[in-house]
């Protein structure tokens with residue numbers, strides 16, 4: 102992979118410490134990969150568009166440039182609970198394009214918004230009751246009737262909020278997923294999942310509720326949820342206990358009883374104080390075909406077959422330094438929490454899985470050859486168009502020249518969000534406030 106888009110505006114590496122709001126909190130390509138949206142801690146959405154290919158600018162081919170930036174969410178205050186509601190964008194989901202405009206859903210902890218992003222290159226002129234600046238004219242001075250006309254102007258991209266889906270979540274929203282019927286979507290928080298119709302904002306249906314009557318009995322929370330890519334009645338959700346439930350909305354209105362339950366029994370000899378924390382699933386996704394489910398927990402990425410509930414068919418370790426990580430957990434957990442919701446993605450040919458790690462590393466696993474590689478997203482080590490060098494981490498013993506000692510890894514730099522272009526080997530990797538777009542060199 103090589104670095105693809107060198108100048109990504111919004112890159113403030115020099116001042117990032119003072120601009121916490123620039124930290125990227127989600128990355129999502131649209132269904133054809135021409136648009137890439139990022140959301141950040143400051144509630145902003147930045148949309149990048151891939152440039153059209155042109156013959157005279159051979160090596161500028163297909164770079165992503167900023168297309169539109171808008172403020173999606175503002176900080177709010179919940180007066181009943183005396184809680185501040187952060188503006189941070191937790192998730193973005195594109196809707197398939199149906200007309201000239203683009204639509205996307207963005208969510209913070211409490212409120213989902215549907216945005217319309219459209220282009221305007223003409224503006225009306227020659228109103229009768231107002232002048233060109235929009236000030237009302239004195240009716241006494243109007244003596245003739247004018248016909249307004251549309252005049253060309255510089256292209257403007259406008260983002261307008263079309264729907265606001267609020268007041269349905271008591272806990273923090275962790276996922277939104279658009280259904281394959283494109284009429285409904287769901288939003289999941291720690292304890293409940295709601296189903297919405299895109300047209301109706303004052304009502305949603307609660308389809309999962311795992312809140313115990315007594316909160317002291319709470320043993321698990323919902324961590325992620327996703328609709329099946331083709332069957333609009335089926336969805337999965339994962340939990341902090343490392344389990345995945347598949348639900349069928351045809352079975353009952355409230356899907357508290359799952360249809361399938363995926364869990365790998367734990368080897369008692371491997372039990373440790375951290376077992377429960379490291380088994381918590383941070384992300385769940387269906388494969389494109391809908392036959393497999395992929396999950397990410399603290400140390401592994403697993404692939405499950407829908408027809409086999411008792412164990413995953415493939416397991417990939419997040420790092421070779423896994424054993425070392427187990428030992429450092431005592432240090433990592435208090436310092437950084439395990440709220441490192443490192444997410445993962447799979448490429449278009451469904452054989453390469455990518456996921457983030459510490460020290461601005463990200464890992465790729467080839468499901469066919471079972472090989473893996475660790476790459477780094479950093480300003481220092483990835484010059485535009487230079488090929489990324491695999492990074493190796495050594496644990497103890499002698500360190501070779503090209504290896505990095507585990508003790509020098511920076512655990513505060515972590516890659517939580519990545520995205521894979523739906524049909525080409527182009528990846529977007531968010532490392533704190535920097536967005537890196539890499540392209541496979543054979544392309």
Ligand SMILES: *[C@@H]1O[C@H](CO)[C@@H](O)[C@H](O)[C@H]1NC(C)=O
Pocket residue numbers: 131132133134135136150151196197198
């Ligand atoms: C993705 O965005 C591009 C805009 O450049 C658009 O042409 C395409 O239709 C979009 N794809 C979908 C499936 O919405």
Ligand SMILES: *[C@@H]1O[C@H](CO)[C@@H](O)[C@H](O)[C@H]1NC(C)=O
Pocket residue numbers: 303304
């Ligand atoms: C939602 O709004 C619609 C139209 O304003 C209204 O007819 C409907 O009764 C409302 N539903 C609820 C549950 O408030």
Ligand SMILES: *[C@@H]1O[C@H](CO)[C@@H](O)[C@H](O)[C@H]1NC(C)=O
Pocket residue numbers: 366367368370371
């Ligand atoms: C238990 O630990 C051993 C050695 O670290 C490993 O090979 C095995 O896969 C682990 N078992 C499970 C169920 O994780």
